[in-house]
Amino acid sequence: MKELSKVASQVQASTTLAVDALAKQMKADGLDVIGFGTGEPDFDTPENIKEAAIKAIRSGETKYTPAAGLVPLRKAAAQRLKADCGVDYAENQIVIASGAKHNIFAALMALINPGDEVIVPAPYWVTYTEAIKMAGGVPVVVYADEKAGFKITAAQLEKAVTDKTKLFILNNPSNPTGMLYNREELRSLADVCVRHDLYIISDEIYYRLVYDNGEFVSVAALGEAVKERTIIVNGVSKSYAMTGWRIGFTASSKEIATVMANYLSHSTSAPSTISQYAALEALNGPQDTVDHMRDVFQERRDYIVGRVNAMEGVSCLSPEGAFYIMLNISKLKGKTLGGRVINNGDDFSLAFLEKGLVAAVSCVGFGAPDFVRFTYATSMENIKEGMDRLEKFLKS
Ligand code: PMP
Secondary structure (H helix, E strand, C coil), X not given: CCCCCHHXXXXXXXXXXXXXHHHHHHHHCCCCCEECCCCCCCCCCXXXXXXXXXXXXXXXXXXXXXXXXXXXXXXXXXXXXXXXXXXXXXXXXXXXXXXXXXXXXXXXXXXXXXXXXXXXXXXXXXXXXXXXXXXXXXXXXEECCHHHCCCCCHHHHHHHCCCCEEEEEEECCCCCCCCCXXXXXXHHHHHHHHHCCCXXXXXXXXXXXXXXXXXXXXXXXXXXXXXXXXXXXXXXXXXCCXXXXXXXXXXXXXXXXXXXXXXXXXXXXXXXXHHHHHHHHHHHCCCHHHHHHHHHHHHHHHHHHHHHHCXXXXXXXXXXXXXXXXXXXXXXXXXXXXXXXXXXXXXXXXXXXXXXXXXXXXXXXXXXXXXXXXXXXXXXXXXXXXXXXXXXXXXX
């Protein structure tokens, strides 16, 4: 048999989904597993959004839409970006896709030529490096350690630039670290991108989940020279508890938007029409549920950070956004826990799942081997029980 695609064969399975699959299997086998795995709000999609989808079905909105998405939805996305981030886009600069992940993939396909380098700060969301490879690019990872608040500096970015660099991927607030770049930090990173003529994919999917009244700044709001080279990625999954509806969007130059839309027109034709009507209500409708969910996440963050830092052997920073903590397990290296010698996050997360019955994601695949990611997008009851189990496991 002839070999499979070289490009596709290099792609790794999603580690976050793998841990989740194992945890689900253990649950199906009757074990009482608590999941801190997938980054998915535990809230139900708000009622007004569900109703909008039902209404769309009943009124026959069940046909294809334009490849770039419904015009009213593109307008609604542009209005949200204007209201929330202070950036101006026309509707023909917005592209709707089947989830922000799909938007990222389409953006990479629109920008990358074989061998182009893409700079990705670590710890990173696993999809970036794999999607870059799928698009024929070469990921170049720049490490930010915990002492630097998991943020890279302009000097680090500059050092990673070569004559092959095409693009810089910024994720703000970040999955997995929860860290938020402030205006000055963004300005210095953006200056490097402008100076070296790099595109920026700015994944801002967690922008509504910023705590302690922190200020979210979109890198595209830092002036025309930055905006014209930036592709903002956003969507409804995280802000409106709509992960299963699969709607995301990008805002970019019209030229990039057109290339993306053409590409999407031959891969999905268009995103689900019903989900687009639901997303339209999410973006245009009342926003109080978003604020409520953010406040609840903040309470949970405070609790989980407090519990972790009161334990021996582990610690974590207090994240400013998103819904993840990075459990630092470096002090446990070389020790035996749950019958396994702990050398990295993989060993810890496997031992903790098998013996502690808690699913958390090793950050080996995120470029941070001494860390394990816990999401707090799960109920307070689960968080309390999970932390009790962690305490017990660490004493085992
Ligand atoms: N970007 C980041 C940083 C994410 O964490 C996720 C979801 N895990 C996405 C994009 C994808 O979101 P969607 O469900 O809209 O595809």
